[in-house]
Amino acid sequence: MRAFATLFEAIDQSTKTTVKVNALAAYFKQADDVDKIWTIALFSGRRPKRAVTTTRLREWGAEVAGIPLWLFEECYPIVGDLAETIALVLPPNDTTDNRPLSQWINDLREVYKADEDAKKAFVLDAWARLGGTERFVFNKLITGGMRVGVSQKPMTRALARATDREEAELAHRLMGNWHPDDTTWHALIEAEDATADASRPYPFYLAHALENGPEALEDSDNWRAEWKWDGIRGQLILRGGAHYVWSRGEELMTDRFPELARAVDYLPDGTVLDGELLVWRTGDAHPASFNTLQPRIGRKTVPKKLLAEAPVVLHAYDLLEWQGEDIRATPFKDRRALLEAACADLPADAPVKLSPQLPFTQFSDLHAFRDAAREAQAEGLMLKRADSPYLAGRKKGDWWKWKLAPLTIDAVMIYAQSGSGRRANLFTDFTFAVRNGDDLVPFTKAYSGLTDKEFREITAWVRKNTLQRFGPVRQVTPHHVFEIAFEGIQASTRHKSGVALRFPRMLRWRQDKPMAEANTLDDLNEMLRIYG
Template sequence: MKRFSNLISKLEQSNKTNDKLAALVHYFSEADEVDKIWVIALFTGKKPKRTINTKLLKEWITEITDLPTWLFTECYHNVGDLSETIALLLPPPTAHSDIPLHQWMLDLKRLVSSSDEDKKQFVFDAWMKLDVQERFVFNKLISGNFRVGISGKNLIHALAKLTGLEVNHITHSIMGKWDPEHITYTDLLEGVHVNTDNSWPYPFCLANPIEVPVQELGAIADWQAEWKWDGIRGQLIKRNDELFIWSRGEELITDQFPELHIALEGLPNGTVLDGEILAVRDGEVLSFSTLQQRLNRKTILKKQLEQAPISFYAYDLLEYGGQDMRGESLRKRRFLLEQLLPIGKIIQPSPIVSFDTWESLVETRKQSREMNSEGLMLKHQDSLYHSGRKRGDWWKWKIEPFTVDVVMIYAQKGSGRRANFFTDYTFAVRDGDQFVTIAKAYSGLTDKEIKEVNRFVVKNAIEKFGPVRTVKPELVFEIAFEGIALSKRHKAGLALRFPRIVRWRRDKKVEDINTVEDLRVLLKSTMRESEL
């Protein structure tokens, strides 16, 4: 646990990729084999279920410290993170623990079914033999809030640097379903389990934002253009008469989309398609907000099937007749895809966008919003299907986002490196003489601007609601977003998709911000008649 907690500390102390890679390589070169497999699991989203709810943790920390509830609450609001607050408030440890990480993980897994009293005893014993940093990590694990500032790409590159294995090989090996209790570190990286499960997906090929004018990409005949759909990227897999649908986030979502089960009859075994799950009616792609009605549903009602009918637009063919096709050119993969599909309107190739000149494609891109698309994808005809991103083969050419001017009315402290600064902001637009909240955002400002905004919040806080501060509505910001939808969560009745701060509008006053009516007009202009 000490070695792992030291790793977490190093990863949080720097935002430089090289520092993070060095910390990872150092850890994996020294850690026990069994611990390594659990670290890979944790860093790839296979975190344990929440063992203890936060209400119990708050009760236990006030009991062990004999602090009044109000004082603990004040400490929590000041620190901004429950796990860190508890770690800091606990008395010094009375013992020392040499229990390895993997044993902690197994004990926590078994603890899920224990009584509250047994859980309490286990947690008290752990707190009393862990130091502050170890307690912080332990608290994250038991509360189910374990997150770390390291990307899957950095983890894979660190493992590749340490082992000498190819990045693509490791990427494929750590995807999909595997259990850290039943596989060794060596077997995982060597991929001995790959494709033994009929459901096994492939790593997704990703694109980079286009960096040059399209006219500089060269001959038109070398490129394929497609719409960049705004749906759920996924892989549709049929092997041995079984169907599996994976999201790009490595979630198995087969049961959520019964319409796509037509693939069981229409696709041959040994087929893997990469594509987009979309809400489509009468051949028209509907908005992402319509698609959201179908997401994360345990039970799908008839009304939802009717309001958000699902289709799968296939981009690529990754496996054909049981053969891995990723090493073939896009030209060949697309030809085979079109021979294989369509098997019906529900599963079909994503349409190619034809163009005679780059200038004509520039004009076509302007129609993206009418198609409920985010823009265009440009793929080189000779490109292979790489794991992750390879600069130069695939480009995403997104349309400019929507923007709106808003005023900050609430602020809350961040976490991790930002725990001492107000960095989580709630923004509002005008509705007559009132302000109504429309979005939260916490990215887009420089470190210098964050400190300046923090000083403003400290000096101009009007009210306090737990960790949240109401501030004078004076700071105007321009925020960007990808889409807009009706929402019951916001007072404005609207929600913005992927809001982020573009810039601090020091040149504007609060009287200049946008109104709810502006956004309602925008919403109406982005929706098809069938969705209104």
């Protein structure tokens, strides 16, 4: 635990990628194999179940600290993190514990099954044994909040340095539905047959945003254009006579899209497609909107009625594996030629469609396509260099996304709530309303888009203009107007306004605009009619 706590502290206290990579590489060179694989698991979201409720942890933390529970509850929203709050209020402890990280995790999983008295005894004993960062890390483990500022890329870079293996190979090895309970460090990182898991996807290649149009790119002949679809990015894997569907977020979604099982009837074994999961009804010229796909996303099983109403296809735009061979290093134009040949004889009702490329001779031709993107139910355009390999992660230069400008509406802030972490002392989460006669109708929440300076300014204003408090939420004087940007709009019976927005965020604080000039509910409904 001591080595892991030191690693956690080094990563948590630095914003420099080189510092994080160095700390991770040093750890992977000296730690026990079981601790190493659990470290990778924890940093990639594979956390043990929360063993104790947060209610009990707050009560026990206040008890050991010798403070009333109400005082602990007042501290918690200020700090913004339960694990840190407990670590701060507990009496200092200089002792340490030499048990490895993996043993602490096993103990946590055992205590998950125990009664409340045993859980309390375990937690209080751990707090007595551990001090400093070790105690804080234990709190993180037991609260299930092991979030740390390190992404997959620096972790694979550190692993490459520690193991002398290629970074791209390691990124692929870490993909998929593995867990420390069903694999080992050797099997995951060192074994020569890293593709033994037939379901394992490839790391997704991500594009950078193109802000000012494609004219800044060179040599239009060496670029390909296609729609940036508004669906779920996914990989369809056909191996060993079975099929697997993975989302970009590394979630196995095979059971949610049973239509894709028929792909094994049309495409050869050893095929991996990259594409977009879309609702596309037979005979339609365009896919249905993302709103139609949304009911399919959260379902583990799909009823026949929904399958009929919202049939899903994979709109394929890249080929990553062909006849069992990894072809990601092959230039895009050649992968595309293979993909077109593979899809040439697919029937109209096949669960896979070939995503079309958009013809153009010069970059200026693409503006007309982009202007028509919403009509095609797309978010904009993708531009890909014809000779580009399929890389892992977000690499700049070969793939660009040229998205449509977002939809916007001017709204009035009516509620505010403090943030978490480093923004726990600021009000950062706001509820917005549109005008409806003399009333204000709430319709969305947003928490991103302002600078730290603006968040400090609005926080000072909220504190002086609070009308009522509802726990951590404050009702404020309706006054400030914000321009809210969003990617889509849909009807919703769960919201008082009757609408729900997709990816709302604050575009700017309209200090130049009075509340009387904010948009109305009629404006919102008109947007729903046009874009919903």
